[in-house]
Amino acid sequence: MIRPAGIRTKWPWILLGLILTALALTFCYVNTRTTQITVEVRDADTGAALEGALVEVQNNNGQTLFELHTDEFGVAGVKRLDPAKGYRVLVRKVDYIPALGTDLEVRLHKTTEVRVPLRPKPGGRLYVGAEQNQIAMVDTASYLLASLSRGPKALRQGAIRHLVAPPELPQLYVAARSATYLLDAARLEPLQGWSVTGSVEGLGLSQDGARLFAHVTARPRPRLTVIDPQTGDMRSLDIDPLPELAPDAALALRDKRLSVVGGLLVAEDAEGQVSVYWIADVARRAGAAYEPTWAALSADQSLLYVGGPEMGGVAALQLETQAPAQLAELGQGLSAIAVNPNGREIYLANRTLGTLLVLDAQTLESLAVVPAGRAPEMVAVDAEGARVYVGNTDSQNVTIVDVASRRVIQTVEIGAQPYALVVR
DSSP, X not given: OOOOHHXXXXXXXXXXXXXXXXXXXXXHHHHTOOOSEEEEEEETXXXXXXXXXXXXXXXXXXXXXXXXXOOTTSEEEEOOOOSEEEEEEEEEOTTBOOEEEEEEEEOTTOXXXXXXXXXXXXXXXXXXXXTTTXXXXXXXXXXXXEEEXXXXXXXXXXXXXXXXXXXXXXXXXXXXXXXXXXXXXXXXXXXXXXXXXXXXEEEEEOXXXXXXXXXXXXXXXXXXEEEOTTTOOEEEEOOBOOOSSHHHHHHHHTTOEEEEEXXXXXXXXXXXXXXXXXXXXXXXXXXXXXXXXXXXXXXXXXXXXXXXXXXXXXXXXXXXXOOXXXXXXXXXXXXXXXXXXXXXEEEEEETTTTEEEEEETTTOXXXXXXXXXXXXXXXXXXXXXXXXXXXXXXXXXXXXXXXTTTEEEEXXXXXXXXXXXXXX
């Protein structure tokens, strides 16, 4: 049978139209298919839905593809993922331990449902003193930035350079320039304030936490200001000369409760009497030919670790015996130190290299080098000795390092230059 010429001519156009229609329907179908992953987040203890939890949908390499927040029902979802195996979801919320779901499979036109219980761990905070009178609070369970707020109004735009937290009380001491404040640790609202004549160069607490020590530089000479927060009383102590003879110097420090406050070593006896010495004098008595810019005590207070960016290393000074200093040569640029409460490790920030050095606390042997951010200038360790926090001035963030694995587990963006760290 012979078909009319008109039909033969139109047939290719009809076929093309059918193909385009099929493609359009396929495109619409694929792009309107149901949610590929839904995540339901609940409190592991109470079963309550957790609103506002951060959900990161990642590929199998750990790269974050989407960031979502759960709704009032504790649910978040993402559509149009490529069908594949190996997806992961990382769920975090302030005051909860993060949870990671791995090896998730997404199938075409199917919904993968993930239920995530989060275990609560409330209260832990890292406080970061920053530029322009700012204080950041980082939750130590989830590693989320809980808040970034202004300090006391009287500090104006001064940088918060000194922080101290009493171990048992929900309070925080901050200092900038010539003012010191006691803040509520949760709301960061001022409870008390003190002004000094001069500039605060360091803060510390007595061993029982009942008195605040401030290293103040002022004319005609620097001094230690002792503040009683209960009564508001303030008194100033002159810096004592350390005895010239090593046995006498050792005796002056023996059986004392010691604290490092700026460039000063504070010694308290059993009756509460306080003596104050220059750390530089302690280093000189041990035969060190340098001027330390930072210092920290060992966990048992038998050693004083000292150093500085130009020293090229760290020295361990025997306080009870005044034996010659033990020096470890580690290169220049060392900017801060912290000691693990377990007494086994010390941590040094290198501002020049952007690294954290892990050393054996007794032998000063190098154990590991961990990358940090740009210009790390402060280090803090939590009370459990499980996490090390490194404040990076130029990159405006904090690097969190796991002590057991010696690996970076999180970097928290602060959005302002940090100047001081304290964990509680």
